[in-house]
Amino acid sequence: MVGAVARRGSGAAGSTAAGISGTLAPTGPAGPPAVAGPRQELSAAARAAMAKGVPAQTARGYAGDWQRFEQWAAENGLRAMPASAETLTEYVAWLTVTPRPRTGRPYKPSSIDRAMASIAVAHQAAALPQPAQIGARLVLRGYEAELKTTKDPRGKVRKAGAATPRVLRLMIAATDTTTLIGARDAAALTNGFALAARSSEETATTPHRERESDRHNRSW
Template sequence: MSTPDTTAPAPETPAVGAALDVAPAGAAGVPAARQGLSPTAQAAVAAGIPKETERGYNGDWKRFKAWALAVDRCPLPCTGETLTEYVTWLTLTPRPRTGQPYKPASIDRAMASIVVAHQAAEYPPPDQTGARLVLKGYTAELKRTKDPRGRVAKAAAATPAVLRRMAAATDRTTAIGIRDMAALLNGFALAARRSEAALLDWEDVVETEEKGLAYDIYRPKVNSDQPVDVPYGTYPSTCPVRAMKAWARCLLEHGRPLTGPIFLRIDRHGRIAHPMTRGGKPIGDPDGRMTGEAIGDVVTRAAKRAGLTKAPDDLLPDLPARWTGHALRRGYAVASRQAKKDPIEAARHGGWVDGSKAFAGYHDRAGMWDEELNPLYGIGL
C-alpha cells in the first residue's frame, strides 16, 4: 500500500438527502462544513436518483469510506491515487460473502458511487485514469483465465415459447396464478423492467375497443413517460390483454376496485394486499403494491414450475439459466429480432434509447443463425 494522502482536504458540502451516506461536517476523518445545498435542494437532487441505484451506491460509498479511514486516507475529497489504491484493493481482497474479490461490474459501480458522492458534495471527481487501467487489466486477466467473474451475467430470454411453457405450468384458477400470468405476459409485451411493472397503476391503462390495451408507462431509468399499445395476442394462453382482463375480473370479484397499483401482493392464504407487520409495526406498501423484487420473483417461480433449469439458447444450451425479472425484457428483444421486426421501432417500443448497446446486443445475438446475416452461410464451407 502506498503512503497516505497528504493533500489538504477542502471543506465538505452536506449530504444530498439520503441518496448517499456522505458523512456530515465534523465527523471523524471528514473536513469541516461549508455552505452548500439546502435541505430542500438536497432532497430534490436525491429524488432524481432511482431507488435501486441509490441503495447500491449507498452500500458502495459506505464501504469505500470505511476502507479510506482505515488506511488513513481522506474519502471526500479523495485523490486519483486513493481511488486507484481502492480499486486495486477490491481486485485482490476476498469478499466475506463469496470468498472471492469483486466482479468487474461491481467495481465499476463502486467507482460510480464515489463520483456521485463527490458531485453531491460539490467537489470535482477524482481522476479515474489509474483506477480504470487497474480495472481493465483485472477484467482482461479474468477473461484470459476463463474466470466466471469475467463474464457478464445475463438473464435468460423469456421468449413466447418460454412463456407458453410457464403458462402451461401455472394454475390460473387461483388469484396468484391469474396475477402472475398478467405480470408475465404484460411485462413481456411492455418490455418492462421489474421496477417499471411495479409502478403501473390502473389509471395508466385504457382498453381500446377491439384492439387491446393502451398503456402510459413510466420508465425511471430514462426518466420518461411512454405510451405503449398492447394488442390482443394470437394465442389465448399467452395473450397479455386477456390475462390483464382476467386479473381485473379477479380483483373485482374480491371486492377490490380498479384503482391504484395493478400488481398487488398476495399472501400464502390467498389474501390480496393483506396488511403486513414485523415486530408489531406495519411494513410494505400500505396499498399492497408489489416491489420490483417481487415482480422478479414471479418470473423465477414460473420458470421453476415449468422446469426451465437450462437457458434456451441455441449457442450455449447447457448453461444454467438465470430467470430474473429482466428475462421478460430480454425475451422481448430476442423475439422481436426473430420476428424480423424493425430494430429501431422494436427498441423504441421497449423504451431503449436510439443506439442502445444493450438492445443491440440482445437483438444481434438473436440473429446469429439468420442466413441473411451470418456471413458463413453460402460461402462454400
C-alpha cells in the same frame, strides 16, 4: 495669537480630513448592486427531491459502497472526500485482491465498477470534482482480462434474457404513447421485438432516432 493658531490648525485638520474623505468617496454614478455568489450547498428540500430520483436498491448499493470506501481510506490515512485519482486507483487495486466477507473472494468487475460510480456520485452530490478514473479503469481492465484468461466465473457478463410478448406488453403499457417520444419508443420496442434484434441493431435500423442528450445539447 494662540487662538488664531488653534483656529488655523483646526481648519487645516478639517480640510485634510475633507480631502481624504473626498479621495475615498466614490465619484460618478453608483455602480450596479452587488450580486450574490452561487449557492454553495443544496437545501434540504433540494436534496430530498434529488433522492427521489434514485431507485431504492441503487441508493442502498451506493451507500454501502461509499461507506466501504470511507472506511478503507480512514484505515490507510487517505482522504475520501475529495479523493484523488491516485487514491481511487489504489482502492480499485485493493478491491481486485481483497476477499469479500460474504463470499471469501474478491469483488466482481461489475461490483468494482459500481463502487467507482458511487464515489463519483458522492463527489457530485457534494459539488466537488470527482477523481479522474483513468488509472482505476486500467486496473479494472487488466483485472477483467485476467479473469477471462483464467476462465473465472466472476469475469462472465450476465446477459439478460430475451423479452417475451408479455414483457413487451408491459413495457409498452408503461410508455406514455400520448407524446411523440413515447410513441417513438413504443414503435422502436415493437420493431425490435419483431426483428428479434439487439438494442444496437435496432438503433441501426432507425438512423434518424435522436438521443435525449443530443437533442438537449443542440438546444443550447
